[in-house]
Amino acid sequence: MKASVVGASGFTGGELCRLVDGHPEFELAQATSREYANRTVGHVHPNLRHVDLRFTEPDELERVDVLFAATPHGVSMNNVDAFRAAADTVVDLSADFRLSNEAAYDEWYDGHDRPELLAEAEYALPELNRENLPGADLIAAGGCNATATILGLLPLFEADVLSGDEQVVVDVKVGSSEGGAGGGRASSHAERSGVVRPYAPTGHRHEAEIQDFLGLDVSFTVHAVDMVRGAAATCHVFPDEPVSKGDLWSAYRGSYEEEPFVRLAAGGGGVYRYPEPKAVAGSNFAEVGFELDPANRRLVVFSAIDNMMKGSAGQAIHAANIAVGLAETAGLESTGFHPVGAP
Ligand SMILES: NC(=O)c1ccc[n+]([C@@H]2O[C@H](COP(=O)([O-])OP(=O)(O)OC[C@H]3O[C@@H](n4cnc5c(N)ncnc54)[C@H](OP(=O)(O)O)[C@@H]3O)[C@@H](O)[C@H]2O)c1
Incomplete structure (x- = not known):
């Protein structure tokens, strides 16, 4: 073709x-x-x-x-x-x-x-x-940031941990290639090198995409960081009901075990215990993982893609x-x- x-x-x-x-x-x-x-x-x-x-x-x-x-x-x-x-x-x-x-x-x-x-x-x-x-x-x-976020949160909808009314705070770190070849001064090597720069603290347009396709209003912030490829989303989720690690493994395995391009990385051994862009750079894989914070009734979900x-x-x-x-x-x-x- x-x-x-x-x-x-x-x-x-x-x-x-x-x-x-x-x-x-x-x-x-x-x-x-x-x-x-x-x-x-x-x-x-x-x-x-x-x-x-x-x-x-x-x-x-x-x-x-x-x-x-x-x-x-x-x-x-x-x-x-x-x-x-x-x-x-x-x-x-x-x-x-x-x-x-x-x-x-x-x-x-x-x-x-x-x-x-x-x-x-x-x-x-x-x-x-x-x-x-x-x-x-x-x-x-x-879109790149929406994809990372949606893939992180989707199993929580399929497992009824999220219904769409909960508070979810999403922080995404992105590489400079997201800005495109015509990215301008902010994306130049001199300005970008070494930064962890909040570039869209509020009002990022991918919020609209997440709302449209996940049915969830997220509080969304994007940082520009010192890498060329990659988007890493950290989603802070506050479920209404307590959820266990076992529930989460069932939810994420249930959603993704048949998916050719989604891998789970949720606190196993080794250096790369959770998703990070370095582990998927150059590939079409998304990595998704999670951790519980019972003291704060918080669930934190990580996902990483190559943008x-x-x-x-x-x-x-x-x-x-x-x-x-x-x-x-x-x-x-x-x-x-x-x-x-x-x-
Ligand atoms: N970068 C990412 O990570 C990413 C992720 C998801 C989605 N996207 C989306 O993908 C699109 C491309 O992003 P990019 O990062 O690849 O941008 P880019 O590096 O700036 O490339 C844009 C391309 O479009 C061409 N172009 C510009 N105006 C044009 C026009 N009026 N008619 C025809 N061609 C035109 C440019 O070439 P000439 O000027 O030489 O024609 C250039 O090849 C954007 O809409 C972006 O939002 C980007």
Whole structure:
């Protein structure tokens, strides 16, 4: 199947090119960039120097089976007709089609230009809603911080520990690649190195996504930390009823034992006892774990993903695999490296 990547010179676009290049069923037919049109893909992404393809302009789309859009907010909603004309299946990595209703875009973004398509688009976080994806032709891959948070909390809903009314405080630490290649001064090495910087203390837009798909209002804070890849969510949960470790193991095992991309890490032995981004860097795995704090009637849930993989490009490939009827894990089977430097 032919696949194209719009916004291929960016961080998630580059990761998509890498994944499509290594995919057993997809062939990378087109990669767009306005800035680097006519340059080779390897000119921007040195890990892809072997790929025999040059960037083209985004208004020269060829017909393909699957089109991945890895462009900033607003681009997909303004170009969705051209994207759909060029491909049977469109998978968008931006937030343009994630939320289910126009009112949410009015509240959290600057409105929406194509609200009539929101009901048609399928949100994709396969562990949450894979049943909606087969045959879907307009797909919005779940956001990175929302994915980490939802995967951490989802088993608690399935086990009735959470119903949606409880207080949950979420703190997410993110790497610099979340800001994209055009991240600006705040993402420059000099400014970013060594920081633990609250960059979205309140009001982060992924709150809307968590509310929409988990039915839970979370108190959400995001810190920028000194790593390139990764998002680590720490969720402080205050359940109404006491919960035991055994209940939690049953809940998390029940939710995830069949999942190909979720691993549990909840206080076993070794150095990496709980989820952390270093353990999943470069892979499509999410790690989820928990610990009880009975004295404070608190349950703390940890989850970690690679934002470039499970948080964006890997999630998009996973969704496309399901949409077009391939094995879910196709092209996503590699594990990360260990040991490795800061991801
Ligand atoms: N980074 C992450 O961890 C992450 C995670 C989840 C979701 N996302 C979402 O994924 C999208 C891409 O993020 P990113 O981090 O990869 O951004 P990025 O590194 O800044 O890349 C953006 C890409 O879009 C292209 N582009 C910009 N404006 C365009 C336009 N008007 N028409 C066509 N192409 C255009 C740029 O290339 P040219 O200017 O050369 O055309 C570039 O290749 C964003 O919506 C982001 O919110 C990112």
